[in-house]
Amino acid sequence: MSDNTYFVGVDVGTGSARAALVDLKGKVLQQHVKAIQTWNSERDHYEQSSEDIWNAVCHCVKIVTKDINKEYVKAISFDATCSLVVLDKKGEPLTVSRTNENERNIILWMDHRAQAEAALINATKHELLQYVGGQVSLEMEIPKLLWLKGNIKSTWNKIWRAFDLPDFLTWRSTGVDTRSLCSVVCKWNYDAMNMRWSVDFLKQIGLDDLCVNNFEIIGQRICEPGAAVGAGLTEQAAKDLSLLPGTIVGTSLIDAHAGALGMFGCRAALEASDKLLETSLDDLQGKMALICGTSTCHMSLTRDPCLAHGVWGPYRGAILPDYFLSEGGQSAAGILLDFVVKSHTQYTNIQAKLGKNEHIYTYLNNLLEKMCSERKCGDICYLTKDLHVWPDFHGNRSPIADPNLRGMISGLNMNADEESLALLYLAFVQALAYGTRHIIDNLVEKYKRVPYSSMLFCGGLAKNNVYVQAHADICQLPAVIPNEQEMVLVGAAMLGACAAKAYETLEITSKEMGGTGVLLKPKASTKDYHNRKYRVFLQMLEDQRKYKEIMEK
Incomplete structure (x- = not known):
């Protein structure tokens, strides 16, 4: 052509x-x-x-x-x-x-x-x-x-x-x-x-x-x-x-699946020191695609079927022929962060002083960096040491598959300033990343799926580096953000390109049109901290179940 x-x-x-x-x-x-x-x-x-x-x-x-x-x-x-x-x-x-x-x-x-x-x-x-x-x-x-x-x-x-x-x-x-x-x-x-x-x-x-x-x-x-x-x-x-x-x-x-198709062919732009990652990052079975919008969908492919509770699939041929799709998800992601931020008393005040093209999440991310510097934390993740969240305000899609689960917050105080909003926002971002780790652990440890080697991000939240870096650090996996941000639209276009015989197969179409992306590496220095917060995260689930059991008696 x-x-x-x-x-x-x-x-x-x-x-x-x-x-x-x-x-x-x-x-x-x-x-x-x-x-x-x-x-x-x-x-x-x-x-x-x-x-x-x-x-x-x-x-x-x-x-x-x-x-x-x-x-x-x-x-x-x-x-x-x-x-x-x-x-x-x-x-x-x-x-x-x-x-x-x-x-x-x-x-x-x-x-x-x-x-x-x-x-x-x-x-x-x-x-x-x-x-x-x-x-x-x-x-x-x-x-x-x-x-x-x-x-x-x-x-x-x-x-x-x-x-x-x-x-x-x-x-x-x-x-x-x-x-x-x-x-x-x-x-x-x-x-x-x-x-x-x-x-x-x-x-x-x-x-x-x-x-x-x-x-x-x-x-x-x-x-x-x-x-x-x-x-x-x-x-x-x-x-x-x-x-x-x-x-x-x-x-x-389906929209999220189009985003996954668009990203599965995306290649990380690697520096010379990253060449050892190249083989693992090209392994289609090792990629998890996160389509992060109102909700977040977690898509991955395997050659052999992987049956897992709370994860949809394995769906044969749902995206690419000869691959089985496993699909996890969070029913509320972007919409959850919006809800938390917009319901805080400082939301209106911050909105009033934002620049024409400045987003409130950019403002909060900058505020978190300032707080980290002033408190000499070393990394913004440590700011939430005493603030913990279970994020299922709209029920849990994966890996528990319980629409009746509800959100939980531990560590609230009576502060109502901008910093309190920034901390709450960060705690919810981290909670969503712990939810992703929960899906990954469930598939790999409990159901013996092929281990993951990388994560790919697209959608509105993929433009938020705090969100993506939190996922990389918490899951201890490199994260790739495509340079072409509209990968759902690219995935849709790939379907037409394949139908028009621009490329021989849909898998080849994905590789030829997937482009390149920026690589964010996980920080080993925060691994222990996130492991401990993840234990709290899982404990909150058990506590909620205990509350329900007490009330049902």
Whole structure:
């Protein structure tokens, strides 16, 4: 392909849609973002609109491609949150809200309304549950569908298609009814080991309706990520996007998985003294990709399946063929830090004195360095010696898989100045890193997974060096931050590049477009300190369980 070859990657996150124009080497040339609407009319209910999202996607794609010849855009592909979209026989939205507004036809990934349905499914102990860490999450699609069946019959009786959001975008673009293997195996309890829907599972949980006509509601044709879909963009979709009809469309990924794909091929820019690291950093099985946004997803690949409680997977082929994906996660990460910072009495005061492009986390990071210097600590990590946090304010996804766990803080006082906010913020950053170590230890020590040799970071929190360095120090693993910060968008573009045959395979596409990154090494000097704080971290979990036991008696 020529230098005038471009791909469009589209990413739909929790709060916005984004598009990027990406070249053959994975460089983002143009990008644009547009907010999307979320309704939260009931506790734990979060809803969106597929029409609102499609319009936002079209707006962004038009902006990033407006200055180039559309013939140079060889492919487009999508990633999105793992949210449930329901449509009627005309392909129009069906309400998922008790307000009966058809526009609200998406149950967002973070919606927790299906707690009882998830418990019912988990009580079956069905063998398929071993591939979701032993129990289905209420954030997945099958519990949400079961909730719809039991609570909004008028919608349930009219469902023509139920899509994962990334698959909806592919369908809307091509008119072809396919599903990504990534979506169905990771979020729909599709049996990837035998490449089929399980009739037994669906009947046992009361969703035998979905078996009708060879599973047409939830998907008859399952495609590998990066496979070309149909004849490309339809006339109408091309008009909506201001692209050419027939532009190749690649099979989608879930948003975090697109970020992982983008990063797995990223190479650390090494100095001469780091050459011994080169081999281990290139080992695909030794990499953990952290996609750090509202939540954090922890992705890693192995050649052989690794079954572990509280970690989703192993999912065969969910990102790359011939690899099994293990997926851990923290339901609240960026949103948790925002909550802690914004609810502090000093938040408004600090915001008022920030520079035009200065972020409050930058301010707090600088304040921590100043405090460290004044107190002669040697490292900011020591500032939280007496302040400990268990961070599961929104339940635990991995490795415990308990949505009923709650947050804990030990060491609070009555200080309400800026320094108290900085310390609290740092303690929560560290707690999230201890949570990552908990996932890693669980996989390597308890389930004998191949040891990790490095971590890769993308997403909003990857721009925060205190967050990344804390992970490197606490997990004692080198951390790589890609030079191209928008790796989720790059991962989406890789899917289109693979579909357009720019490179031979998706794995090669990842390596060719993954670029290079900055290496942050773990500090050995803080290892003992973090080991002790990690012991406190684990003890807090045991204490919370004891409190619950006392109260239940």
